[in-house]
Amino acid sequence: MSPRRNPADMAMNIVLLGVVSLVCLAFNGALVSGERSFSIDYTNNCFLKDGKPFQYISGSIHYSRIPQYYWRDRLLKMYMAGLNAVQVYVPWNFHESVQGVYSFTGDRDLVHFLDLANQTGLLVILRPGPYICAEWEMGGLPAWLLQKPNIILRSSDPDYSQAVSNWLAVLLPKVKPWLYTNGGNIITVQVENEYGSYFACDYNYMRQLQTLFHFFLGKTTVLFTTDGNTDKEMTCGSLEGLYATVDFGTDTNITEAFKRQRRFEPRGPLVNSEFYTGWLDHWGDWHAAVNTQNVTRMLGHMLAIGANVNMYMFEGGTNFGYWNGADHDNGFRSVVTSYDYDAPLSEAGDPTEKLLAIRDVIKQFRDIPLGPMPPATPKFAYGFVTLTKVGNISGLLDTISPTGPVLSQYPLTFEEMKQYYGYMLYRTTLPRELAEPTPLISPLNGVHDRAYVSVNGVFQGLLQRDTALVMNVTGKQGDIIDIIVENMGRVNFGSKINDYKGILSNLILGRDVLTDWKIYPLGIDGAIAAGWPHSGRQHSLPVPQKEPSAGPTFYMGTLPPNGLAWDTFLRLYHWTKGQVWINGVNLGRYWPARGPQQTLYVPGPLISTTEPNNITVLELERAPIYLRVLFMDRPQLNGTAEKS
Numbered sequence: 001m002s003p004r005r006n007p008a009d010m011a012m013n014i015v016l017l018g019v020v021s022l023v024c025l026a027f028n029g030a031l032v033s034g035e036r037s038f039s040i041d042y043t044n045n046c047f048l049k050d051g052k053p054f055q056y057i058s059g060s061i062h063y064s065r066i067p068q069y070y071w072r073d074r075l076l077k078m079y080m081a082g083l084n085a086v087q088v089y090v091p092w093n094f095h096e097s098v099q100g101v102y103s104f105t106g107d108r109d110l111v112h113f114l115d116l117a118n119q120t121g122l123l124v125i126l127r128p129g130p131y132i133c134a135e136w137e138m139g140g141l142p143a144w145l146l147q148k149p150n151i152i153l154r155s156s157d158p159d160y161s162q163a164v165s166n167w168l169a170v171l172l173p174k175v176k177p178w179l180y181t182n183g184g185n186i187i188t189v190q191v192e193n194e195y196g197s198y199f200a201c202d203y204n205y206m207r208q209l210q211t212l213f214h215f216f217l218g219k220t221t222v223l224f225t226t227d228g229n230t231d232k233e234m235t236c237g238s239l240e241g242l243y244a245t246v247d248f249g250t251d252t253n254i255t256e257a258f259k260r261q262r263r264f265e266p267r268g269p270l271v272n273s274e275f276y277t278g279w280l281d282h283w284g285d286w287h288a289a290v291n292t293q294n295v296t297r298m299l300g301h302m303l304a305i306g307a308n309v310n311m312y313m314f315e316g317g318t319n320f321g322y323w324n325g326a327d328h329d330n331g332f333r334s335v336v337t338s339y340d341y342d343a344p345l346s347e348a349g350d351p352t353e354k355l356l357a358i359r360d361v362i363k364q365f366r367d368i369p370l371g372p373m374p375p376a377t378p379k380f381a382y383g384f385v386t387l388t389k390v391g392n393i394s395g396l397l398d399t400i401s402p403t404g405p406v407l408s409q410y411p412l413t414f415e416e417m418k419q420y421y422g423y424m425l426y427r428t429t430l431p432r433e434l435a436e437p438t439p440l441i442s443p444l445n446g447v448h449d450r451a452y453v454s455v456n457g458v459f460q461g462l463l464q465r466d467t468a469l470v471m472n473v474t475g476k477q478g479d480i481i482d483i484i485v486e487n488m489g490r491v492n493f494g495s496k497i498n499d500y501k502g503i504l505s506n507l508i509l510g511r512d513v514l515t516d517w518k519i520y521p522l523g524i525d526g527a528i529a530a531g532w533p534h535s536g537r538q539h540s541l542p543v544p545q546k547e548p549s550a551g552p553t554f555y556m557g558t559l560p561p562n563g564l565a566w567d568t569f570l571r572l573y574h575w576t577k578g579q580v581w582i583n584g585v586n587l588g589r590y591w592p593a594r595g596p597q598q599t600l601y602v603p604g605p606l607i608s609t610t611e612p613n614n615i616t617v618l619e620l621e622r623a624p625i626y627l628r629v630l631f632m633d634r635p636q637l638n639g640t641a642e643k644s
């Protein structure tokens with residue numbers, strides 16, 4: 001989806017039924033052969049499944065945002081809500097984070113997900129990209145593409161095209177057996193995503209993709225495009241041979257929206273590929289909400305005219321680790337860790353009133369499965385855990401930067417360092433005595449995205465992309481200046497998706513350009529996954545500090561096992577901003593000071609019933625006086641310390 005909202009205009013009206021010709025409802029079926037088939041009927045304006053008219057009622061779910069353990073539970077709830085299909089993105093960078101190294105196991109086991117959906121009785125609308133947006137890091141593109149300077153992503157740029165062909169040659173053969181016509185459940189496959197919203201408008205690129213999809217999936221597979229609901233987007237996003245569909249939410253006039261689809265597809269099924277049940281949150285927003293009545297009213301109208309509808313999202317899930325994306329319209333804004341989306345199933349996969357209301361609408365149009373909706377998974381309030389200080393990043397480099405620094409006269413980007421995610425340390429020395437506060441400036445706005453600055457171990461402040469390009473520093477000639485840079489997630493939408501991270505242009509301190517850097521790649525996740533900092537510390541826990549230090553610092557604690565491994569929500573009340581891990585798994589970023597998200601979802605399967613549960617916190621700015629965190633039995637996604 002894309003971060004645009006059309007100006008609110010009106011709800012639905014009855015005129016609609018007259019304007020958009022009814023589709024499929026009066027179809028007198030052709031002879032039905034015994035073969036599995038899925039196609040478009042341009043005469044009767046509908047999809048045909050096994051020769052019979054077919055209308056999908058679908059919901060989006062992203063396996064990359066849900067632990068594998070819960071896939072079956074979420075799919076079953078979607079099935080019990082009356083859906084007959086799910087819509088699924090494949091994030092390229094989730095499967096090929098390192099060029100040429102593919103992962104399709106565990107939480108990345110796409111085929112297992114397709115199998116579970118099939119077992120549940122759900123068809124699949126597959127969205128393999130290669131670009132997906134999805135508020136996902138770089139819109140699903142791997143950051144290693146940026147190693148080619150000035151690469152034109154999402155175009156027929158030869159290096160981009162080559163990487164795409166290599167990827168699709170790995171991915172598409174895996175999904176081919178799951179096409180409906182081959183005995184699986186994939187009915188339609190999207191090519192690219194909202195391409196018309198991108199500046200390039202490169203038809204050669206879309207043709208190349210079409211050729212690849214045809215080559216790997218065969219020419220009879222129904223391929224489609226999806227675009228925002230404007231003529232410009234539809235023009236650049238659609239291509240002859242790819243069925244053009246639209247996406248829109250409750251602020252849009254259905255008649256107008258489908259009239260636009262009709263201009264590009266005079267015949268065939270009406271399709272809203274992304275009907276927004278909710279919306280995303282950026283840090284600093286309030287938690288988004290889309291009114292349930294508006295959702296159900298519009299859903300009812302669309303289904304009544306025979307349209308095919310996919311609800312985006314039906315189950316949003318979580319941006320674990322570093323997987324959140326960002327927008328760049330009026331400045332850089334990154335997406336929060338929760339992808340709850342105010343969707344019918346909550347972030348933790350629990351049924352909401354919106355879900356039940358949607359099920360009631362669907363009931364009017366198709367027989368829905370008998371039996372009760374599976375209940376919410378149990379939640380547990382494990383309570384407070386006290387943490388102790390481990391040390392600051394600068395003092396722990398032997399552990400978290402085992403490769404040591406790269407020396408460079410000028411700063412290198414994350415991409416040049418081949419460390420694509422997380423945090424990196426840039427170290428140099430003060431070129432002269434700075435007795436008075438002296439400005440440290442990022443003149444070209446080259447700090448992507450946030451830099452935590454200390455001199456000789458004393459935290460001095462931070463620089464931030466777009467909003468804080470100068471801060472003051474004091475110190476003596478030769479003092480060590482450490483700048484820890486956080487990558488807050490790459491832009492996932494629009495023309496600024498070449499979003500290099502780190503220090504992109506020289507920093508100026510007083511009258512000097514800072515040079516002669518030691519740049520330390522930080523392998524924090526690797527160290528934590530290997531047991532640090534808990535291993536070997538059972539008998540020598542550091543003494544709690546009276547004054548917690550400022551600047552990027554690690555803290556650790558343990559939650560004793562109590563025999564339960566239930567879902568819970570971790571609240572870092574009075575902590576400022578950082579990253580948190582439990583038992584080696586990166587739960588994501590927290591920033592309660594900014595909000596709106598106050599708690600992090602902790603899936604039950606991460607919790608051990610027998611071993612001490614190891615919590616590690618990297619606080620980037622300022623820890624609270626009482627070094628403790630709280631495990632609660634409910635989420636809080638709509639608060640802020642700053643605003644309230």
Ligand SMILES: *[C@@H]1O[C@H](CO)[C@@H](O)[C@H](O)[C@H]1NC(C)=O
Pocket residue numbers: 009010011012013015019253254255256
């Ligand atoms: C939606 O658009 C149609 C056709 O342009 C118009 O007649 C109708 O009044 C609009 N609906 C609402 C609720 O404004």
Ligand SMILES: *[C@@H]1O[C@H](CO)[C@@H](O)[C@H](O)[C@H]1NC(C)=O
Pocket residue numbers: 115118119177178183184185
């Ligand atoms: C999908 O499910 C159907 C119906 O249960 C089954 O007949 C088919 O073999 C399954 N397909 C695959 C690829 O497992």
Ligand SMILES: *[C@@H]1O[C@H](CO)[C@@H](O)[C@H](O)[C@H]1NC(C)=O
Pocket residue numbers: 008009010011250251252290291294
């Ligand atoms: C429902 O949608 C209409 C049209 O976009 C909007 O004016 C109205 O405020 C919405 N209602 C609620 C409660 O959000």
Ligand SMILES: *[C@@H]1O[C@H](CO)[C@@H](O)[C@H](O)[C@H]1NC(C)=O
Pocket residue numbers: 286287288289638
């Ligand atoms: C979040 O809080 C704000 C401010 O109190 C409120 O306007 C908004 O409706 C809330 N959002 C949700 C989803 O409850």
Ligand SMILES: *[C@@H]1O[C@H](CO)[C@@H](O)[C@H](O)[C@H]1NC(C)=O
Pocket residue numbers: 391392393394395454456457458459549550551
């Ligand atoms: C960071 O750790 C180093 C080494 O333990 C120490 O010398 C320094 O004072 C610490 N800095 C802060 C801000 O606590």
Ligand SMILES: *[C@@H]1O[C@H](CO)[C@@H](O)[C@H](O)[C@H]1NC(C)=O
Pocket residue numbers: 437438439470471472
């Ligand atoms: C830096 O220090 C100077 C002199 O004390 C002060 O005027 C200025 O506001 C400070 N700038 C920042 C960004 O803190």
Ligand SMILES: *[C@@H]1O[C@H](CO)[C@@H](O)[C@H](O)[C@H]1NC(C)=O
Pocket residue numbers: 531534535536583608611612613614
């Ligand atoms: C937590 O760390 C301790 C010490 O390394 C280890 O013995 C224990 O197994 C870890 N707990 C879990 C759940 O991995």
